[in-house]
Amino acid sequence: MKIGVFICHCGSNIAATVDVLKVVESAKSMPEVVYAVNSMYTCSEPGQQAIEEAIKERGLTGVVVASCTPRMHEPTFRRTVERAGLNRYMFEMANIREHVSWVGKDKAANTAKAVDLVRMAVEKLRLDKVLIPKFIPATRKVLVIGGGVAGIQAALDCAEGGMDVVMVESEPSIGGKMSKLDKTFPTVDCSSCVLGPRMVDVAQNERIELHAYSEIASISGYVGNFDVTIRKKATYVDWDKCTGCGLCTEKCPSKKSYDRFNEGMGETTAINIPFPQAIPKKATITAASCRLLSGGKCGVCAKICTSQAVDYTQKDREITVKVGAVVAATGYDLMDWTVYGEYGAGRYPDVITSLQYERLLSASGPTGGHIRRPSDGREPKEVVFIQCVGSRDPSVGRPYCSGFCCMYTAKQAILTKDHIPDSRSYVFYMDIRSPGKGYDEFTRRAQEEYKAQYIRGRVSTVYPKGDKLVVKGVDTLVGEQVELEADLVVLAVGGEASQNAPKLAEKLRISYDGYGFFMEGHPKLKPVETNTAGVYLAGSCQGLKDIPSSVAQGSAAAAKVLGLLSKDKLESDPQTAGVDVKRCVGCRKCINVCPFGAIREVDMRGQIKAEVIEAVCQGCGLCTATCPQGAVQLSHFTDNQVLAEVEALCQS
DSSP: OOEEEEEEETTTTTTTTSOOOHHHHHHHHHHEEEEEESSSOOTTTHHHHHHHHHHHHOOOOOEEEEEEHHHHHHHHHHHHHHHTSSOOTTTEEOOOOIITTTTOOOOHHHHHHHHHHHHHHHHHHHOOOOOOOOOOOOEEEEEOOSSSSHHHHHHHHHHTTOOEEEEOSSSSOOGGGGGGEEEEETEEEEEHHHHHHHHHHHHTTTTEEEEEEEEEEEEEEETEEEEEEEEEEOSSSTTTOOOOOOHHHOSSOOOOETTTTTTTSSSEHHHHHHHHTOOOOOOOOOOOOOHHHHHHHOOOHHHHHHTOOBBBBOOOOEEEESSEEEEEEEOOOEOGGGGGGGTTTOOOOTTTHHHHHHHHHTTTSSTTOOOOTTTTOOOEEEEEEEEEESSSGGGGBBOOOOEEEEEEEEHHHHHHHOOTTTTTEEEEEEEOOOOTTTHHHHHHHHHSSSSOOOSSEEEEEEETTEEEEEEEEEEEETTTTEEEEEEEEEEOOEEOOTTTTTHHHHHHOBBOTTSBBBBBBBBTTTBBBBBTTTEEEOGGGSSOHHHHHHHHHHHHHHHHHHHHTTSSSEEEOOOOEEOTTTTTOOOOOHHOOTTTOOOEEETTTTEEEEEOOOTOOOOOHHHHHHHSSEEETTTSSOHHHHHHHHHHHHHH
């Protein structure tokens, strides 16, 4: 074997704490290494050209690059050696940046460690074998989970690109959180005017199949060939017959149902259409509030429905679809602010959340766009906004910044002045975070033009005093205690991952972080991809973000889907597990630990054996580590290859 070793300076990232030339000299003496050289930036065009030329001129049959993490540039170098005529899997990468130069400043120790890592890579490469990918057919259809603004954008872009789309939304209407907003920052334009036409586009697009009030029951299969079971929850109304006339909602005598769309700021009927612009504009019965379904008496809606759409016997049902890719756009939930006992923990009716305030501001809200105190219906003159409720607070397990709270608070302060010209707004804040285009100017406008008084400090407590609320806090800029009497207190509640996000992640076989947000494949290079091929992310399910960022990520996910399914067949990664049936004893341990469902049991002449479904296998290696017989081996990471690395390290 003829091995070439290329050591990268990475500017000063590596060279500052590693003697690169000494590593090169050490590499020259390693077994089967016929060429070793250093490069300032190996990933640059000249660096890649140097690798190609060395392969061709010196007849190299294997290449080792010692530079940064394989997560960043391993695909880059694999394409490089392939262009020069080598099999892409006859390449190894030693990480001497993150694992060496970035963790210590002792140049001698770093250099010795870099030499060890290069030696390990060389020993592994000596046992590498040529791997050939396979090609699998793909279904040119995409599943979009979530009908918020990110999911809508992804679905429309995929449909525009000629892809059939199946959209699944858990609520009776698409639109997500944006449909509940009155205006959007920093332009203060009508939210429904922006979102409404896009929702209609979804309904009218022949390529988009919408399943509202539905959820994902299960997902199996692999990239290009996912089998998805969708559970359509019972609405007790035949949506094929329902015309959305609203007559049933007018006549329904059960008018005390919790209004989910209006965040509980009003009450609705047991049978209702969420809001005037709902898509689909169909009625849904809340079983717990329906007198007939809960008590056996009433049935008014069925009697007055001219299209005979009401069906009290309706049950949940399941349908199955086959798709080639999945876009997860499940959005976010507001953090449960009632853990803050100092703010009333839900005891005071005039302490409300920011989203509840949006419903008071909206013309389609319970008060017709007139700001009214929930307790007595009076117009508030003194409004206090408290920021970072459930954000940047480790004490409640939310140390992260939600990102959009500073901006929507400024927007609400502006709208409050527009609605009630003689009102005064006070904003308690920790720091103002407004990095977007036109965002800082917007927050300054709230302060300077609309006279919102910003007070830098935390609020310690809120308590009632007569028909007022006393807000006690501190102004850290002047170092004084602050005590305000407010008519209304609005909490800028931070966001968190959707409640069912971890369960969905398990069904999708993707990773999620400690807060429940789905994890991207790489924070910089793969921001909308996941560790499962064919599954992409859009919007706040990956991390909280505002509307423009959600729309951008929706389009990015759509672009990835269109790129993936632009071919009739997909190339599979050959770095998969394989079973030596002679050594397999059928213990099923590999089947039990596989997170991707890629191993199944088969009957071979009366004996149970394990078999790997190569198209599903993601090459994680759990089965290899678990198998007590060593019957399961992972291509490109066999036991012998790993042991060769260990022996190289022990001999150094």
